[in-house]
Amino acid sequence: MSTTTTETSAAVPEQRSAKTPRRARRRGENSLAGSLASHGILSVASVIALFPIGWLVYLSLGPDKDDYLHPAGIWNKMTFDNYTFVLEHTKFFDWLKSSLIVTLGTTAIGVLIAATTGYAVSRMRFPGYKKFMWVLLVTQMFPVAVLMVPMYQILSDLKLIDNYFGLVLVYCTTVIPYSAWLLKGYFDTIPFEIDEAGRVDGLTPFGTFFRLILPLAKPGLAVAAFYNFLTAFSEVAFASTFMLSDDKYTLAVGLQSFVSEHDAQRNLMAATAVLIAIPAAVFFYLVQKNLVTGLTAGGTKG
Amino acid sequence: MTVAIDRATGKRRGDREPRPGPAGRLRRGYQKHWYAYAMIAPVAVVLGVLVLYPLVYGLYLTLTDANSLNTARTIGVNHIDATYKFIGLDNYADILWGPTAYDRFWSHFIWTIVWTAACVALHYGIGLGLALLLNQKLRGRTLYRLILVLPWAVPTFVTVFGWRFMLADGGIINSALDFLHLPSPLWLEDTFWQRFAAIMVNTWCGVPFMMISLLGGLQAIDASLYEAAEMDGASAWQRFRYVTLPGLRSVSSTVVLLGIIWTFNQFAVIFLLFGNTAPDAQILVTWAYYLGFGQQPRDFAQSAAYGILLLAILIVFTSFYRRWLNRNEQQLAI
Numbered sequence: 001m002s003t004t005t006t007e008t009s010a011a012v013p014e015q016r017s018a019k020t021p022r023r024a025r026r027r028g029e030n031s032l033a034g035s036l037a038s039h040g041i042l043s044v045a046s047v048i049a050l051f052p053i054g055w056l057v058y059l060s061l062g063p064d065k066d067d068y069l070h071p072a073g074i075w076n077k078m079t080f081d082n083y084t085f086v087l088e089h090t091k092f093f094d095w096l097k098s099s100l101i102v103t104l105g106t107t108a109i110g111v112l113i114a115a116t117t118g119y120a121v122s123r124m125r126f127p128g129y130k131k132f133m134w135v136l137l138v139t140q141m142f143p144v145a146v147l148m149v150p151m152y153q154i155l156s157d158l159k160l161i162d163n164y165f166g167l168v169l170v171y172c173t174t175v176i177p178y179s180a181w182l183l184k185g186y187f188d189t190i191p192f193e194i195d196e197a198g199r200v201d202g203l204t205p206f207g208t209f210f211r212l213i214l215p216l217a218k219p220g221l222a223v224a225a226f227y228n229f230l231t232a233f234s235e236v237a238f239a240s241t242f243m244l245s246d247d248k249y250t251l252a253v254g255l256q257s258f259v260s261e262h263d264a265q266r267n268l269m270a271a272t273a274v275l276i277a278i279p280a281a282v283f284f285y286l287v288q289k290n291l292v293t294g295l296t297a298g299g300t301k302g
Numbered sequence: 303m304t305v306a307i308d309r310a311t312g313k314r315r316g317d318r319e320p321r322p323g324p325a326g327r328l329r330r331g332y333q334k335h336w337y338a339y340a341m342i343a344p345v346a347v348v349l350g351v352l353v354l355y356p357l358v359y360g361l362y363l364t365l366t367d368a369n370s371l372n373t374a375r376t377i378g379v380n381h382i383d384a385t386y387k388f389i390g391l392d393n394y395a396d397i398l399w400g401p402t403a404y405d406r407f408w409s410h411f412i413w414t415i416v417w418t419a420a421c422v423a424l425h426y427g428i429g430l431g432l433a434l435l436l437n438q439k440l441r442g443r444t445l446y447r448l449i450l451v452l453p454w455a456v457p458t459f460v461t462v463f464g465w466r467f468m469l470a471d472g473g474i475i476n477s478a479l480d481f482l483h484l485p486s487p488l489w490l491e492d493t494f495w496q497r498f499a500a501i502m503v504n505t506w507c508g509v510p511f512m513m514i515s516l517l518g519g520l521q522a523i524d525a526s527l528y529e530a531a532e533m534d535g536a537s538a539w540q541r542f543r544y545v546t547l548p549g550l551r552s553v554s555s556t557v558v559l560l561g562i563i564w565t566f567n568q569f570a571v572i573f574l575l576f577g578n579t580a581p582d583a584q585i586l587v588t589w590a591y592y593l594g595f596g597q598q599p600r601d602f603a604q605s606a607a608y609g610i611l612l613l614a615i616l617i618v619f620t621s622f623y624r625r626w627l628n629r630n631e632q633q634l635a636i
Contacts, residue, residue: 038435039442045432046449052506053456055474056464069472113344120341127335132342139353140560141616143567143587146609149363149594149602150356153373173352176345205337234457237569241595252459266467273463277456284455288448 053277060270082271092275094247095254098164099233100279102250105168106232110175111224115217117176118183119209123195136177144237147173155242162244170242171232179224186220187213222290229283251276364393364607370600386603393607406589407608414566414585417501421568422561424505426554429512434546436513437520447517454510462574465503466490496576496583504571508564512557519553520546555627563616586612 062074063081086092120126121133151170152161160166190213198208214221233252240253249257255276258269368386397407436447453461468474469489476486487495523546531541547554572580572588578596586608594605 035438035440038438038440042432042435042440042446042450046446048506049450049453049510052461052464052468053452055468056460059467069470071474113348116341117345120338124335124338124341126338132346135349137559137620138617139349140563141567141613141620142353142357143609143612144569144591146360146606146613147353147356148591148609149368149606150359151352153359154356169352172348176348180345205341209341230455230457234459234570236459236573237591237595252457255459255463269463270467273460277460280455280457280460284452288451 056270056277057274060267060274062267062270065265065267082267083275086268086271086275090258090272091247091249091254092272095249095251096279098243098248099250099252101164102167102171102239103229103232105164106171106175107225107228109168110172110179110228111221113172114176114179114183114224115214115221116209117180119187119213121180122184122187123192123205133181136181139173139177142174148237148241151238152241161242162248164248167239167242167250168232170238171228171235174235175228175231179228182224182227183217183220186217186223190216219290222287226283226287230280233280360606361610363603364610365390366603367392368602370598370602373602393603394611397604397607397611407586409582410584410586410589413497413583414587417497417504417585418562418565420501421504421508421565422558424501425508425512425561425565426558428505428509430516430550432509432513433516433520436517447514450513451510453506454514458507458570459574461507462503462571465499465506466575469499490576490579493580493582496580500572500575500583503575504565504568507571508561512561515553515557516550519550522553523549559620559623562619566616567612 058074059071060082061078061080062071063077063079121129155161155163155166155170158166160169194212194216195208198212199205203211233250235250236252236256239250240256243249243253246254246257255269255272258265258272365388366386367389368384372386373384397403432450436443436450440446470476471486471488471490475489479486487498489495489499527545527549528541531545536544566585567587568585569587569591572583572585573591576583578592584592590605590608590612593601593608
């Protein structure tokens with residue numbers, strides 16, 4: 001990936017322990033033992049990271065609902081029956097549609113609105129700047145419970161209960177402050193000289209932003225989009241309270257309803273869960289090139 | 303949001319008022335800042351309408367005895383008006399020192415603190431360790447990083463389902479423990495192990511974010527600092543202690559704060575792992591949700607009061623945290 005790395009920083013611990021190395025190691029190179037240890041730890045961590053997902057996939061191939069209790073048996077009777085059942089006999093595609101509408105809506109609106117804000121707080125020291133940043137932080141703290149009831153009332157007054165747009169609005173409140181913060185960090189890494197050059201050439205701040213900065217900020221935008229997508233895609237509490245008709249459920253809520261409807265049919269639940277993970281995985285794959293660059297530059301630096 | 307806007311308009315109004323100091327400078331300032339206000343306006347409006355207004359409304363609800371039996375609702379074609387009434391601070395008094403205060407609030411409060419501290423410590427510790435490893439020159443580094451980020455990419459409710467399969471009595475984890483002749487706890491039934499499992503699952507979900515953020519921080523540290531330290535004969539530990547950690551300071555203080563806020567309010571993991579089956583493993587957020595939406599009749603007022611208390615705890619904590627950072631001359635990345 002395109003990250004520029006300072007190769008040296010952490011290659012430290014083992015380097016010193018080996019006394020009088022045969023061949024002078026260049027900086028950032030590890031001793032054999034050191035790199036073996038690193039590989040060992042990283043491999044174990046990778047297995048831990050992958051195992052729950054892989055296990056879910058494996059279980060989803062077992063045809064019987066109790067197969068998860070004797071997983072060894074699945075090996076000989078693997079089948080995609082669970083998947084065909086879920087795709088043909090449930091509302092999976094309805095849920096997928098709702099999820100995609102809500103998620104992509106949130107992602108688009110969230111990134112768009114957060115981008116200008118992130119730029120403004122990155123470049124302009126306007127009066128009230130500190131308060132505004134503080135407020136962005138405070139909105140991160142809102143627990144579900146305090147906003148849920150009032151939002152329910154507001155949305156039902158606006159006839160937006162059981163409506164995709166209502167849910168998008170709700171998600172925007174959680175997603176926008178963090179995106180703005182994230183993007184501010186990213187904009188900070190774009191040299192101010194570019195803005196100045198734009199201004200000298202007669203662009204307004206808006207022009208500078210749209211024509212010069214935005215194209216340069218793609219990695220940052222990708223991360224913000226990724227964050228927005230995942231947040232909206234995984235949200236359960238609001239979605240299960242605000243979406244009432246079962247063909248408008250998002251996937252998260254649909255999977256929940258599966259538990260009660262197909263009680264204990266865990267093979268089907270596993271298959272549904274895997275199917276749900278696929279859109280997220282696709283999206284992740286699309287943005288992952290930018291993920292590290294974008295997040296490392298933005299998000300964390302002041 | 304609105305605070306900022308009030309501030310903003312206050313300042314803007316300021317340049318019309320006769321104030322000491324050159325008015326021209328203020329006007330120029332206004333002209334310069336006009337763009338900034340225009341750019342933050344959408345967010346300010348969204349937050350004002352969709353966060354501040356509900357917050358005020360929620361605050362009002364906490365002062366009433368609203369529940370699902372006396373709020374305005376529509377049953378079929380009949381619309382029933384709200385009949386709840388104003389009861390002042392009774393909800394707070396009841397939660398904080400009523401007869402059931404310990405069982406309902408304080409026990410959950412203690413567990414929430416333990417949960418937050420444990421999770422964030424694990425997130426940060428493991429995340430930093432992995433980030434340090436990934437920041438070396440190492441074959442397959444990109445692949446490792448891709449794999450290690452994966453838990454973040456899979457939606458929480460999917461991973462939690464996977465974990466439930468693994469943690470179920472007779473699931474893979476207990477089978478493995480049996481195989482090793484170790485005791486196999488009832489992960490999803492016994493309170494202590496429920497809590498243990500919740501922390502474990504949440505750690506698994508939260509490490510990638512920390513790891514990537516800290517990796518970014520590490521990569522931003524100037525390599526020449528390490529060279530200089532090495533020239534001066536600093537040991538590996540000294541380099542870590544005096545170059546790496548200070549270099550990570552602003553990243554760390556920010557991600558730790560975010561981690562605390564997010565973990566404190568972490569709803570999905572516990573809710574999905576146990577549903578309503580584990581009253582003792584609920585943290586305050588899920589408990590508040592249970593009061594407001596998981597039982598009949600739904601107790602909106604108490605639920606909202608819990609929410610306000612949670613918010614208050616976090617705001618107080620964050621203020622102290624910031625002050626502490628300032629005293630140590632550290633900066634939060636905001």
